[in-house]
Amino acid sequence: MKIKNAKQLKKVSKRKLLLLLSMSCFLFTNAQQSWIRINQIGYLPDGVKVAVWGGREAEVPKQFYLVDSVSGKTVYTNKVGKNFGAYGPFKNTFRLNFTSFVKGGIYYLKAGKAVSPSFKIAKNVYEGSADFVLNYMRQQQCGFNPFTNDSCHTRDGYTLYGPMPDSTRIDVVGGWHDASDYLQYSTTTANAVYHLLSAFKDFPSVFKDYFEANGLKGSNRIPDVLDAAKWGMDFWLSCIQSLTGCLIRWPTTETT
Ligand SMILES: [Ca+2]
Numbered sequence: 001m002k003i004k005n006a007k008q009l010k011k012v013s014k015r016k017l018l019l020l021l022s023m024s025c026f027l028f029t030n031a032q033q034s035w036i037r038i039n040q041i042g043y044l045p046d047g048v049k050v051a052v053w054g055g056r057e058a059e060v061p062k063q064f065y066l067v068d069s070v071s072g073k074t075v076y077t078n079k080v081g082k083n084f085g086a087y088g089p090f091k092n093t094f095r096l097n098f099t100s101f102v103k104g105g106i107y108y109l110k111a112g113k114a115v116s117p118s119f120k121i122a123k124n125v126y127e128g129s130a131d132f133v134l135n136y137m138r139q140q141q142c143g144f145n146p147f148t149n150d151s152c153h154t155r156d157g158y159t160l161y162g163p164m165p166d167s168t169r170i171d172v173v174g175g176w177h178d179a180s181d182y183l184q185y186s187t188t189t190a191n192a193v194y195h196l197l198s199a200f201k202d203f204p205s206v207f208k209d210y211f212e213a214n215g216l217k218g219s220n221r222i223p224d225v226l227d228a229a230k231w232g233m234d235f236w237l238s239c240i241q242s243l244t245g246c247l248i249r250w251p252t253t254e255t256t
Pocket of ligand 1: 210218
């Protein structure tokens, strides 16, 4: 459409505004009101298979459907079962149990208006998942961060309210950025180290060696879970060796 003058431009802009408003109303009235939460890793063929449906509206589905993602065909149907009632923002919640379906493949679930993301049913769904979670530990490394391939916090450790004068520079490099922020505690570091070592003790065969001790890609012939444990252990030991140089968490208070 060719616009010839300001009056016509104003008319077109008004139409566009009305169109935009009507689209917004459409989107608002069609906003999603129910969801299906699945195990995003997938499900073992012989394992328990449960998803959770949650809806904000009073309307609830009576059945759910397991659909083959490739063919689009429904391969399993079951009742939604017991209503577990309100939870969080939802008025109604149900468990969708499809444990008796054991055939491998890629599927999604449908219940009412909700459709789940696609997921796998396969024997190898947990393969690599133990090492995958170590990505988070490497991402949180303090001192050298393999995600940025750079050092951090090498010169910004200064005390406040400690036994030494305020703004005394101390070395608190190492360990992990606790809770994704700049805080670090010897207790949480010790807890993380304990769980890393405990996981390796109980399931040594699931951990591989794809990373160097500092978290960069490469092999150092040490399972990566032990590399991570040592990263935390080195920081924790430095706390013990120099109590005035690390954050210490007492049972009821925190101090430097
Ligand atoms: Ca390694």
